[in-house]
Amino acid sequence: MSELEKYRKLLADRAAMLKNKKADLPPFRAVFTETDQVKSVTPSKETLARQLFRESQVQQIYEDLDQVEAALLRMDQGEYGLCSVCGGLIQPSRLQLLPATDVCLLCA
Ligand SMILES: [Zn+2]
Incomplete structure (x- = not known):
């Protein structure tokens, strides 16, 4: 190989894993609707913290999936492993650590 x-x-494995996670999540709007529903009552700090944590998790999954899909697209276009800032080769050790990255160590 x-x-x-x-x-x-x-990357394909990671995309599949993230898609599974995404499927388990409520859509963005549903997360915010929950916030609206508690508007009349003052939510506890714990509720707010939990909600913020959950929203940041949702956000993270969406961002990760975007990055992974962009990397797969670059692969199809033959641009994988090239830095999107300086155009140089991304260090293999960096790709091993962050296969979805599109910037080299110097530009990160
Ligand atoms: Zn660079």
């Missing part, structure tokens, strides 16, 4: 195929598999 070539290096590229290895990364493609890593």
Whole structure:
């Protein structure tokens, strides 16, 4: 298996995992509707903290999935492993750690 195929598999696995997670989540709007429903009552600090944590988790999954899908797209376009800022090659050690990254160590 070539290096590229290895990364493609890593990214595809990660995309599948994130999609599963996303499917388990309520859509963005539903999260905010919950906030609206408690408007008349002052929510406890714990409720707010839990809600914020959950929203940040949702946000994180969406952002990760965007990044992974963008990386797969770059692979299809033959641009995978190239820094989107300086155009140089991204260090293999960096790709191993962050297969979805699109910037090299110097530009990060
Ligand atoms: Zn760079």
